[in-house]
Amino acid sequence: xxxxxxxxxxxxxxxxxxxxxxxxxxxxxxxxxxxxxxxxxxxxxxxxxxxxxxxxxxxxxxxxxxxxxxxxxxxxxxxxxxxxxxxxxxxxxxxxxxxxxxxxxxxxxxxxxxxxxxxxxxxxxxxxxxxxxxxxxxxxxxxxxxxxx
Numbered sequence: 767x768x769x770x771x772x773x774x775x776x777x778x779x780x781x782x783x784x785x786x787x788x789x790x791x792x793x794x795x796x797x798x799x800x801x802x803x804x805x806x807x808x809x810x811x812x813x814x815x816x817x818x819x820x821x822x823x824x825x826x827x828x829x830x831x832x833x834x835x836x837x838x839x840x841x842x843x844x845x846x847x848x849x850x851x852x853x854x855x856x857x858x859x860x861x862x863x864x865x866x867x868x869x870x871x872x873x874x875x876x877x878x879x880x881x882x883x884x885x886x887x888x889x890x891x892x893x894x895x896x897x898x899x900x901x902x903x904x905x906x907x908x909x910x911x912x913x914x915x
Contacts, residue, residue: 898914905913 901912901914
């Protein structure tokens with residue numbers, strides 16, 4: 767039987783390298799958010815200096831921005847037109863499908879009606895055949911009123 771302190775010391779000895787490894791990997795992994803943020807502003811005699819000296823965009827930057835915005839608007843319009851065309855094509859296809867479904871339903875109902883009529887005609891024919899067979903047996907037995915003519 768092992769002593770409880772020995773088990774604790776053994777567990778700590780096994781886990782100790784894992785804890786130090788976790789700490790070193792945290793230090794080595796760069797922060798993905800820090801890469802996206804602008805560099806920290808520098809502090810001078812006047813206080814915090816702005817990152818950009820001039821906040822007013824120049825004409826070239828405004829022209830590029832306007833061109834990019836126009837391209838985005840054009841792509842959005844193209845996407846809206848494509849969506850409308852896709853929706854119209856979908857509605858046309860759905861209407862064609864509905865016509866096919868309606869025709870299939872009419873065909874099924876007509877088939878079921880024809881099958882019912884056939885069953886009724888078959889039952890009538892079997893009844894007539896049964897009556898004829900009964901009349902024939904009665905005629906052979908001597909009942910001349912039931913003999914076929």
